[in-house]
Amino acid sequence: MKQSESENNEKYSNPAKIAILGLGGAGVKICAELVKTALKFDIAVLDFDEKSLMSFSGGKIITPKNSFHGYSSGTGGDIIVGERLSSLCRQKISEFLNGHEILIAIAGMGGGSGSAAAPIVAREAKKCGIQTIFLVTLPFSFEGHKRRILAEKSIENLIIDADIVIPIANDILFSSMPADSPFAEAFLKADIEITKATEELSKIFTSENYISSTLPNLKNIVNRKKTTCIIGYGESKVESSDFSVRAVEQLFDSPLLGGLSEVRKSDAALIVISAGEKIGIGPIKRTFERVKIQLKDDAEIVCVLSKSPDEKSFKVTLIGIKYDETNLFQKTTQKKHLLEKKKTTYTQDELPLFTPKKGIFTNSSDNFYKNQDLDIPVFQRKGINIDPGQ
Amino acid sequence: MFKKKEVITAVDIGTSKISVLIGEADPSGNITALGLGERETNDAIIKGEIRKFEDVVEKLSAALGDAVVNSDREINSENIFFSVTGKGIKAQESMGAVTILNEERRITNFEINEAVKNSKQCSLPPNNIAINFVLSDFIIDGHKRVEDPKGLSASKLESLSFCVYGNASIVENYKNIFSDVGYDIKHKADIFAPLASSRVCLSEDDLRNGVLLVDMGAGTTEYAIFHGNGFFNCGVIQVGCDHIANDISAAFDIHISEARKMIVSNLLTEDFLKEQYVILQRSGISRRIPTSSLESVMKLRINEVFEILNDSIGEKELKQHIGNGVILSGGGANIATVIRLAEDFFQTTVRRSGVRSIDGTISKLKDPRYCCLAGLLKYGSEIKLSGKSSGIIQEVDKWLWKIITKSWKSLSEAVRI
Numbered sequence: 036m037k038q039s040e041s042e043n044n045e046k047y048s049n050p051a052k053i054a055i056l057g058l059g060g061a062g063v064k065i066c067a068e069l070v071k072t073a074l075k076f077d078i079a080v081l082d083f084d085e086k087s088l089m090s091f092s093g094g095k096i097i098t099p100k101n102s103f104h105g106y107s108s109g110t111g112g113d114i115i116v117g118e119r120l121s122s123l124c125r126q127k128i129s130e131f132l133n134g135h136e137i138l139i140a141i142a143g144m145g146g147g148s149g150s151a152a153a154p155i156v157a158r159e160a161k162k163c164g165i166q167t168i169f170l171v172t173l174p175f176s177f178e179g180h181k182r183r184i185l186a187e188k189s190i191e192n193l194i195i196d197a198d199i200v201i202p203i204a205n206d207i208l209f210s211s212m213p214a215d216s217p218f219a220e221a222f223l224k225a226d227i228e229i230t231k232a233t234e235e236l237s238k239i240f241t242s243e244n245y246i247s248s249t250l251p252n253l254k255n256i257v258n259r260k261k262t263t264c265i266i267g268y269g270e271s272k273v274e275s276s277d278f279s280v281r282a283v284e285q286l287f288d289s290p291l292l293g294g295l296s297e298v299r300k301s302d303a304a305l306i307v308i309s310a311g312e313k314i315g316i317g318p319i320k321r322t323f324e325r326v327k328i329q330l331k332d333d334a335e336i337v338c339v340l341s342k343s344p345d346e347k348s349f350k351v352t353l354i355g356i357k358y359d360e361t362n363l364f365q366k367t368t369q370k371k372h373l374l375e376k377k378k379t380t381y382t383q384d385e386l387p388l389f390t391p392k393k394g395i396f397t398n399s400s401d402n403f404y405k406n407q408d409l410d411i412p413v414f415q416r417k418g419i420n421i422d423p424g425q
Numbered sequence: 426m427f428k429k430k431e432v433i434t435a436v437d438i439g440t441s442k443i444s445v446l447i448g449e450a451d452p453s454g455n456i457t458a459l460g461l462g463e464r465e466t467n468d469a470i471i472k473g474e475i476r477k478f479e480d481v482v483e484k485l486s487a488a489l490g491d492a493v494v495n496s497d498r499e500i501n502s503e504n505i506f507f508s509v510t511g512k513g514i515k516a517q518e519s520m521g522a523v524t525i526l527n528e529e530r531r532i533t534n535f536e537i538n539e540a541v542k543n544s545k546q547c548s549l550p551p552n553n554i555a556i557n558f559v560l561s562d563f564i565i566d567g568h569k570r571v572e573d574p575k576g577l578s579a580s581k582l583e584s585l586s587f588c589v590y591g592n593a594s595i596v597e598n599y600k601n602i603f604s605d606v607g608y609d610i611k612h613k614a615d616i617f618a619p620l621a622s623s624r625v626c627l628s629e630d631d632l633r634n635g636v637l638l639v640d641m642g643a644g645t646t647e648y649a650i651f652h653g654n655g656f657f658n659c660g661v662i663q664v665g666c667d668h669i670a671n672d673i674s675a676a677f678d679i680h681i682s683e684a685r686k687m688i689v690s691n692l693l694t695e696d697f698l699k700e701q702y703v704i705l706q707r708s709g710i711s712r713r714i715p716t717s718s719l720e721s722v723m724k725l726r727i728n729e730v731f732e733i734l735n736d737s738i739g740e741k742e743l744k745q746h747i748g749n750g751v752i753l754s755g756g757g758a759n760i761a762t763v764i765r766l767a768e769d770f771f772q773t774t775v776r777r778s779g780v781r782s783i784d785g786t787i788s789k790l791k792d793p794r795y796c797c798l799a800g801l802l803k804y805g806s807e808i809k810l811s812g813k814s815s816g817i818i819q820e821v822d823k824w825l826w827k828i829i830t831k832s833w834k835s836l837s838e839a840v841r842i
Contacts, residue, residue, distance in 0.1 A: 394671040395681050399471045400512075402663045404733055409664050412672040413725040421676045421722060424702065424714040 053237050054135040054165075056080070056097075056128075058152040060087045060109070061143025061172055067091045068230040076237055079131050081152055083120050084109035095131060099123035110147030114185060117151025124152075128159045137240060138167045139233055144186035144202075145174035153189060157196035168199045170233060175205045201264040203229065235268045235352050245340040265301070265355040267292030273311070273349050279318040282351045283325045288392070292353065295329055295411065296418040301355030303335040311346035322351055328406050330355075431809050432498045435801030436507040437618075438485065438599065440470045440644025440665060441756065445488045446798045447496035448785065450806030458785030458802060460496025462488040472663045473510050473645040475598055482605045489606065502608040506805035507599055508618040508797050509556055510647055514591035516659045519547030519558075522583045532574045532582055537563075540584035549590050556596060556617050557589040561653075589617045589659060613808070618642075619649035619659060621800035622754050624807070626778035627651060634748030637771075638778075639734070640797060641757025643667050646730050650738065652746040662733050666756050669726045676722045677714050679705065688760060720762060727763055731770045743771075750774035758793035 057066030057080040066080050070093035078094035087109070088096055099120050110116040132138060138160050142149035153169060160167045171190065174182040194200050205225065269286030271278040287295060298304075306326050308319055323338050330336060343350065396402070396410035403409070407416060414421050433456075435446045444463040450456045464487050469480035493500060521543025523536050545558055563574040564583040574582060596615055603610050619640050627636060635652035643666045649659035670684040677684075683705065703719055705712040735743060750773040757763060758777045767775040780790050780799045790799050 392675055394675055395468075395667065396471070396671065399476075400474060402472065404662075409668070409729075410671075412675045412722070413729050414672065414676060414722055417725065419721070419725070422715050422718045423677050424712065424718065 058142035059149025117147040121152040121155045145182035150189035154192040268352040279322040303356040305354040307339040307352040309343040309350040433805035445492040462491025511595040544584040554593045624800040624803040635746040636749040640755040642755045754778035754793040754796040
């Protein structure tokens with residue numbers, strides 16, 4: 036239902052105050068890309084490497100007092116050094132966060148800076164009463180077991196205080212690219228993908244909503260239990276006749292979604308359509324239906340329609356939420372040592388290392404059977420890894 | 426009866442190829458295949474649906490031309506028969522009743538024809554038309570099932586038939602193609618593909634005990650269960666060999682044309698699959714693909730098709746009606762592992778289709794890929810024969826066909842005596 040006019044006016048005059056914070060080397064890179072976009076949010080970075088910070092301009096830089104305490108070239112992958120330095124930044128973090136409603140933090144897990152800073156930032160944000168969304172990247176599988184374990188432990192610490200944690204496997208990002216892609220291009224694409232995800236996340240919280248509002252709904256579905264999330268978005272130009280189909284196709288190809296098999300696992304989902312006010316209700320309805328058909332039958336779905344100032348583009352964003360059935364990371368004030376006592380470990384679900392592609396059937400008519408797109412290879416739909424040989 | 430040999434033209438517009446077979450049928454029902462013409466569709470048809478109409482017209486025209494040259498016969502537009510397939514083709518049972526009003530209360534040809542005619546008045550979903558009717562059995566006085574009711578005494582006769590129906594535009598589009606090629610089809614020329622295949626690949630024993638015919642083409646898989654008189658169920662699954670090729674292409678990052686070659690050619694024989702690797706040569710670089718991976722990709726897709734088929738028909742119904750097992754036809758039947766997979770899945774005997782009752786020197790017709798085409802030739806000759814003999818019903822009408830053949834046999838025996 037359309038919100039009342041007075042509410043809309045209020046929304047325009049007092050938009051959600053969003054802060055974006057990049058943590059560690061990966062976070063700085065993403066924020067360096069974000070400041071280039073048209074977003075008008077407060078962007079800051081926190082890192083302990085002078086060289087890395089040189090690439091960032093246009094936002095606030097948070098560093099410890101007294102010139103990094105002798106650690107001007109980063110933590111060297113040492114999480115203890117990272118924690119010490121991050122603790123020294125607590126006051127600066129609080130100062131930056133005050134006056135905001137939502138914090139979107141981006142960090143690369145598995146190193147010394149991002150892994151250490153993320154839980155501290157989450158704690159500070161919680162103290163300030165700010166909703167937090169953490170986009171964190173997990174290390175490549177070839178970076179070794181040690182980094183992986185470190186990343187998982189950091190997420191364990193982070194998830195206690197953070198509201199939403201969206202872990203993104205680096206392997207997934209590169210699985211959608213051909214093997215002969217230049218590495219510089221591949222890394223740039225990874226940065227761009229995360230930048231876009233952040234951009235979309237922030238936009239959906241600030242636009243004028245019609246069907247229902249985004250933030251309260253997202254809060255409602257993620258605050259019940261601890262969750263893991265996936266995010267995907269698709270965009271198309273409204274000039275093409277089948278723009279809604281194209282946007283949905285792009286959505287499901289989105290590298291951060293992890294494939295249709297992951298979508299099917301979602302217990303709840305937030306579908307956000309962002310379109311110009313002249314778009315017909317028909318394509319919007321069809322788009323919601325096309326996305327909905329891929330979700331579990333009993334999945335809780337929240338549909339949001341938001342007005343976009345860009346009349347020429349049509350965007351669909353999907354946030355899939357999977358509840359942790361063991362309630363392992365139930366939102367609680369439990370201390371860390373209590374969790375450790377239970378000898379529980381955080382394990383991220385194995386994500387498929389490929390993006391479902393229809394291949395020769397890309398432009399053919401729909402071929403659904405029991406919510407399954409039969410044109411997508413079976414092994415991809417079922418998330419089965421196939422040894423491709425040499 | 427034929428006064429002379431009839432030239433029949435069978436046309437199969439498939440996803441991978443358009444093939445035309447010209448044959449001759451003599452008055453005694455012997456059919457000889459004379460000339461074959463075929464053209465690859467090159468993606469003008471995808472999943473059994475026409476995507477590039479003009480391309481299809483052009484390729485059909487060329488294939489018809491080749492067949493004319495190879496057979497040295499002219500095509501008569503009244504003798505063209507073509508197969509129909511497409512999304513949403515299904516079958517439903519329909520029944521027509523008639524009260525026996527004559528003084529003797531005996532069933533004559535008049536009542537039989539009335540009952541059959543009434544059974545064709547079934548209600549179909551909007552925008553759907555009947556493609557074929559297959560007559561099953563007759564029911565006398567509401568309880569007694571008979572195959573041939575003529576001469577029996579009864580007060581009520583019911584005709585039970587199966588109606589194969591589909592979207593009206595499917596058949597219209599096929600006719601439009603012929604119209605653009607220069608042949609106006611005004612007679613009943615279309616038949617659902619597995620019904621055509623059944624004409625040449627099923628034996629009397631198969632019909633008696635029941636059999637599942639699975640025609641796995643490039644874009645679609647059609648299935649039909651034949652059991653006793655008439656048939657039991659049929660449908661189309663929009664998954665075919667192209668999906669297997671697409672899966673292989675995605676899994677091993679090879680071009681779709683190479684993947685198609687792997688399926689169509691005899692590269693993946695059972696013996697070959699015993700090797701650890703399949704070696705592919707690409708731009709001078711050899712590529713080693715684990716055979717187990719290849720088999721897994723194919724198995725997943727083929728089993729999914731069987732699962733959909735099982736779901737569509739119903740496992741219980743399926744088991745009850747396929748005493749003689751499963752017959753595979755179409756290009757998919759040539760895949761080395763498909764027989765083994767089907768046997769494991771259906772837990773019954775599975776065999777590749779073979780073409781019966783067609784003479785001639787075209788060796789290709791033995792391939793399961795041409796089963797439908799050969800069946801069309803047989804179907805066409807049956808229609809021409811039944812049409813000229815009785816002139817009553819011009820459609821697929823198995824029961825009438827049996828009566829006609831029986832009367833023809835008894836007449837020839839009488840002449841010999």
